[in-house]
Amino acid sequence: MSDISKLIGAIVGSDDPVIIEFVLNIINKSGNLQEFIRNIQKLDAGISYEDSIKMYNAFLGKQEEEKVRNKVKSSPLSQKINQVLKDDVNLDDPVVTEFVLSILNKSKSITEFQEQLNLMQSGLDNETIFKIYQIASPPVMKEEVSVLPSTKIPAKIEAKIGEEVQKIESLDPSPVLHKVYEGKVRNITTFGCFVQIFGTRMKNCDGLVHISEMSDQRTLDPHDVVRQGQHIFVEVIKIQNNGKISLSMKNIDQHSGEIRKRNTESVEDRGRSNDAHTSRNMKNKIKRRALTSPERWEIRQLIASGAASIDDYPELKDEIPINTSYLTAKRDDGSIVNGNTEKVDSKLEEQQRDETDEIDVELNTDDGPKFLKDQQVKGAKKYEMPKITKVPRGFMNRSAINGSNAIRDHREEKLRKKREIEQQIRKQQSFDDPTKNKKDSRNEIQMLKNQLIVTEWEKNRMNESISYGKRTSLPISAQRQTLPVYAMRSELIQAVRDNQFLVIVGETGSGKTTQITQYLDEEGFSNYGMIGCTQPRRVAAVSVAKRVAEEVGCKVGHDVGYTIRFEDVTGPDTRIKYMTDGMLQREALLDPEMSKYSVIMLDEAHERTVATDVLFALLKKAAIKRPELKVIVTSATLNSAKFSEYFLNCPIINIPGKTFPVEVLYSQTPQMDYIEAALDCVIDIHINEGPGDILVFLTGQEEIDSCCEILYDRVKTLGDSIGELLILPVYSALPSEIQSKIFEPTPKGSRKVVFATNIAETSITIDGIYYVVDPGFAKINIYNARAGIEQLIVSPISQAQANQRKGRAGRTGPGKCYRLYTESAFYNEMLENTVPEIQRQNLSHTILMLKAMGINDLLKFDFMDPPPKNLMLNALTELYHLQSLDDEGKLTNLGKEMSLFPMDPTLSRSLLSSVDNQCSDEIVTIISMLSVQNVFYRPKDRQLEADSKKAKFHHPYGDHLTLLNVYTRWQQANYSEQYCKTNFLHFRHLKRARDVKSQISMIFKKIGLKLISCHSDPDLIRKTFVSGFFMNAAKRDSQVGYKTINGGTEVGIHPSSSLYGKEYEYVMYHSIVLTSREYMSQVTSIEPQWLLEVAPHFYKAGDAESQSRKKAKIIPLHNKFAKDQNSWRLSSIRQSRERALGIKR
Secondary structure, three states: OOHHHHHHHHHHOOOOHHHHHHHHHHHHHOOOHHHHHHHHHHHOOOOOHHHHHHHHHHHHHHHHHHHHHHHHHHOHHHHHHHHHHHHHHOOOOHHHHHHHHHHHHHOOOHHHHHHHHHHOOOOOOHHHHHHHHHHHOOOOOOOHHHHOOOOOOOHHHHHHHHHHHHHHHHOEOOOOOOOEEEEEEEEEEOOEEEEEEOOEOOOOOEEEEEHHHOOOOOOOOHHHOOOOOOEEEEEEEEEOOOOOEEEEOOOEOOOOOOEOOOOHHHOOOOOOOOHHHOOOOHHHOOOOOOOOHHHHHHHHHHHHOOOOOHHHOHHHOOOOOOOOOOOEEEOOOOOEEEOOHHHHHHHHHHHHHHHHHOOOEEEOOOOOOHHHOOOOOOHHHHHOOOOOOOOOOOHHHHHHHHOOHHHHHHHHHHHHHHHHHHHHHHHHHHOOOOOOOHHHHHHHHHHHHHHHHOOHHHHHHHHOOOOOOOOOOOOHHHHHHOOHHHHHHHHHHHHHHHOOEEEEEEOOOOOHHHHHHHHHHHOOHHHHOEEEEEEOOHHHHHHHHHHHHHHHOOOEOOOEEEEEOOEEEOOOOOOEEEEEHHHHHHHHHHOOOOOOEEEEEEOOHHHOOHHHHHHHHHHHHHHHHOOOOEEEEEEOOOOOHHHHHHOOOOOEEEEOOOOOOEEEEEOOOOOOOHHHHHHHHHHHHHHHOOOOEEEEEOOOHHHHHHHHHHHHHHHHHHHHHOOEEEEEEEOOOOOHHHHHHHHOOOOOOEEEEEEEOOHHHHOOOOOOEEEEEEOOEEEEEEEEOOOOEEEEEEEEOOHHHHHHHHHHHHOOOOEEEEEOOOHHHHHHOOOOOOOOHHHOOOOHHHHHHHHHOOOOOHHHOOOOOOOOHHHHHHHHHHHHHOOOEOOOOOEOHHHHHHHOOOOOHHHHHHHHHHHHOOOHHHHHHHHHHHOOOOOEOOOHHHHHHHHHHHHOOOOOOEHHHHHHHHHHHHHHOOOOHHHHHHOOEOHHHHHHHHHHHHHHHHHHHHOOOOOOOOOOOHHHHHHHHHHHHHHHEEEEEOOOEEEEOOOOOEEEEOOOOOOOOOOOOEEEEEEEEEOOOEEEEEEEEOOHHHHHHHOOOOEEEOOOOOHHHHHOOOOOOOOOOOOOOOOOOHHHHHHHHHHHHOOOO
């Protein structure tokens, strides 16, 4: 019995040859280890995971041994060596023969071959070694005579021996300082690599090439420069007394081994260079900003007083008056003759030339799309914001703009408490009380630090037990029958059969999303094509698909699957497919008639996302060409008549829900502070109203957290005089286990108040809510064309939203809705319906998709609600500048390729440029990282530690390269979860980035593009990104930090950026976020000439007559009306500039 058979018998517990043969057959049929493990687990034979690996590896080992044995048998050379080993040492093992032959092939001489075998203690004598070497007949090296004196050397190689002896005599006894040697990389560490030096008589002569000596460029990882076993040329730069040798690869041509001339002119001196003592050429000198007149004046005063040296300011040398009377003489005309005048003039001219060499970039206003020449909207209307309010100057809109004083006061109070606690900590740390125990002092400081991190309300919330909402013991079939949609099954199926278009209205929780698709599948609609269902959000598409797969009784990806951006979990047998509306829109690009589908259901249509609005028109067009295609539109709101009218007056079916009457109570007077009014209303309900939970609608996370903290303090102050009030927040950033607490039944004798965003209007249903508090505001996403960004702003809600909020109080029983605005405001200041996304968001990607579908006349496209003209024109102009549209507005070849990628046009433009620039691998990685949420994790209790870990990834050129560093190092750590925990990185987000990268790589493969690495060349990567993001460039401004070149928006670098506090003249940003001010997010420094090279149609070099210089403000040196009379001083100006840029000293 063979060894592998014995091993299998021991693992399965049987020596039966039939069983062993059966297992061997399974191994043979399995393509890889994972497939073998799956096949073994299917047998349910009780064989562990580890034992399966042992069997598979043993089988592979046996195969390898057989291969080696066959190789030795088939090779004449191997047979001869095998015969020598058999005759001399009685060893007949083909594996050993192959091993000896591999060492022989790697050895350059008989000496090296002998050394290698002796190091391994092979037991072979010199005669046997020489016999083996002679069989292969490679060039023989020098030490043959001395090493093998008793061996008779053949006459044929005597001449070669003589040559080798001469070579040995020419070798250095030991390494010579500053000499270049050939070497081989033996080992690579984090701080450099160890190299075996050839060309010396010393055995095992090794030296270290430190990471700083590997390249002229900064090296982050030695693996980027060398690999193990590589032959390189090195220079000996230091030999220590203990024999250790330091080597360098700098300035050495790795092809020829010659030393290149050192470019001393390119070495940048640290600090301010002293040009008086250097012979550097003026052309190669680092250009620095010219001094302003006040700076020159102040520096002259400092030099005159002896506080500064003239040598530190060479540009002022020729301006400082010195006694040169002995050199000067007056001419007859009164002019001065000076021997140095010509030199001074030439120097000044050269300096002026240097100053003019600094490139100033400005917009090229002469260039623009010709096809939009007659369509352009001029003046203020070009950048007009989308209209999202009925009365812009109404009381509600003014309240939304001004914000809440209660929130501001609470924020300031928290800052004041924070400063007080920090002061107490400093006092405790500085004052060493000998009467106190040191341990007690440390505990006190730690308690104070804990108060800094979490508030009392957060501490109370953290102490609560983690729960995951209510659970049900009903089987799935019974759960399905309890849903309101179940009673209408037959009616719904008949309506779908009779009509091509159908609108279904059903409240959240009625079961329309999960059940209707299953009913259609069970009735056989899936026999003629897939049943597709769109969702506005990725999370919803995934979670709903998993739930339906569970109800159907299959794995996700088989009968039921889903498709979201960069992730396709479907198969050839998929019958029900859930997807985001954007993915169905992409499918329409390749298949306008939707031939794969028999029924398409547009779910949550009331949200009116851009993709849903476009799909309305595309599906309407597809249904005309395919009469058998069924289109169902579902909505949770009652304003469905508009949908029905658009889809050829199709029927509307209402799924009845459990609704009770709701009493509406309006505010008698307008509320100055809606947050204060909401908190007062909650306390009033809790004290005066009957049992029942309260739902309060707020605009965002900060408002919700602040309200929870303020209300917690107020309830605590009132104490036992009122009943227990449970305070629960709900917003998307909260962990799911905290969010799920809102679904738990309220304990007896208590009342819960839920503070929620508008997610609670339609997306979720909370049982037990009897009271709704509606301040009348929500955050809405709109596109700011001037800044080129989408921003969230607080604005009044629509009447439809207000009615939806009211309905939340009538689910469990008769309820009340407290509207914190007047009845007049409801009818006069609120729009009837919410403004659709397509009328308030950037349409670049949408228009690119429509153009790719062959829809060129966008003004005649059948939109349900056409977007504003200025938004359409802005999107077309942007696409024209990205060169995806030509002068006639038609799609270019580049535009067609851009439309194949499911991402923003700026990203797809950069991606395609990376192919030409041969850095596509790095660009794909960075875009994958930009496509996911923030990968850096910053827990409240370990912020400093997290910041220090994050700083290790920072790249000096900016955030795009920082993201590349993060992914590369995670990749080097073998995608480890532990690495993420140690370095405060989100493992889930990085894993998602890896999936996105693989999906983009697949698209590359499909369209025949190559992934090429540039070995992280920072200039090439930055310049490639400029090709897509040149419109997102900003220039440094001494007063406000930075200004965008396109639009002139005042912006700052976000504090989380790796460039925060650094002064780069020009930067590029991925997006702008609006918090306390406009901040650039994901910022990278760029060179101004790149903008001119990549986008000469968009930018031009500024000159003295340029518009930007003419518009520049002339700021007086001294303002006698200023509050700070020292504001004109250089020190004060510098401090203001540093504050604007975020520089800390």
